[in-house]
Amino acid sequence: MHKFSSCDGCQLAFLNLGESLLQLSEQVEILHFLEAGMSEADAQVDIAFVEGSLSTPDELERIQQVRKNSRFLVSIGACATSGGLQALRNLDGQHDEWRDAIYARPEFIETLQEVRPIASVVDVDLELWGCPVSSAQVVAAVRSLLFGVAPVDDRDRVCLECKRQQAVCVMVTEGKPCMGPVTRTGCGALCPRFGRDCYGCYGPAETAQSDTLARRFAGLGLMPDAIARRFLLINSQAPAFLQTGRVFWHSGQEAEDD
Template sequence: MINLEKRPRIAVHKFSSCDGCQLAFLNLGGDLLELTKRVEIMHFLEAGLDDPEAKVDIAFVEGSLSTQDEIERIHKVRESSRYMITIGACATAGGLQALRNLDNQHEQWRDAIYAKPEFIKTLNHARPIADEVRVDFELWGCPINSRQLLAAVNSLLFGVPPIDDRDKVCLECKRQQRVCVMVTEDKPCLGPVTRTGCGALCPSFGRDCYGCYGPADNPNTASLSGRFAGLGLLPGAIARRFLLINSAAPAFHDAGLIARSSDTGGESHD
């Protein structure tokens, strides 16, 4: 439990990522200003605070582990933090960087992209934070939203574990009385296997969920893959549905590889 006799200290650390989940902090706006009355932010480069070695009660970590330097640094962050919360798809499931894990062609891709590849010191595989150190709680999403973030902080400040919402997006659509885009428009929606947290944002605007919040509890990916095939998607297109933002999450990773293994080389479509 966090000692509330003095203001708890928090830090926000960046690893390999786009900074989108850190922006969820800044997007709190006035709520962030109110939060700073209850906590002391020690390190948060996006907000101009630079003290990466500060001892803190809660460390938020964005980004995947993509370099040897990051692996060494995450151990230091873990040692200096009482609680560690990973935020976003990169930190929880490797993110888009983990796409390079699929074909073991990292060196070929690196050499094709960079004029001086010898200066690029990345690992062959991008990894989520929990693969290397103990993580106390994960906030999924690409990006996470500010409501999730504030709720997690408030829970810890009140001495209770944050709520780990693993419901499926389909349940959120039902709660909002949204019409199912897969049933009514034959769109290949990942809502039946994806955890909610986004508020069913994409289906609310008539488009299919693309799984940015990662696998929900007990995702029946085999059944959904069969449904996608019934909608006319070929194996390559089905694999791409799963192997995108959360390709290193086991449920999506396995479903994608199963679909790829059945691909006979035909032209696939979305």
């Protein structure tokens, strides 16, 4: 388990497995997992899990070594798969201005001009989306790889999970701007089951019709900047969300200028 720029939430998805983690440790030898106390960063392994985005020159070098030492490389969580929250700074192209405004001694800060997801730099064998990734996803992926079976890449929409969970649609019944129609499942439709609209933390589903959903949000009364924030939040660098979000963001900025 390798950490890059992240909050450690996806590593905690491992630790929160509890008894299942103990059972897993009987099937595999965990060599490197700093959060759990093991440190062999350069070990040759069958499976390497990577949490976090690439935000510094050092991380660009380190991910190359992780890829070289791994038979299978699995990126886990929104930061690793699409840049995460820290990739929000990619949107305005003012990296130096933000850095200089935040840090008292910016000359000591070495960061990339843009935050990058793992797959933009090295080959990734499997991406597990989510913020954070779910423990069930992790266990299923490991067990599949141990038995030589390709893990299932579940790209169903949250809407389908709502049907399976018999959850009432919050957009139809309450007019809430739910991202479920374009977001992949994996969370068990957690938010809609508690009456909250999905905010897209599991990234885009397959063939996500983001533009269509954005127009529906406009019909619900959301202003362009509010629509943009729906898409440009946790998974801002996922192409299906990025393109739609930018269109409505620029539309909102033009409206303010007028």
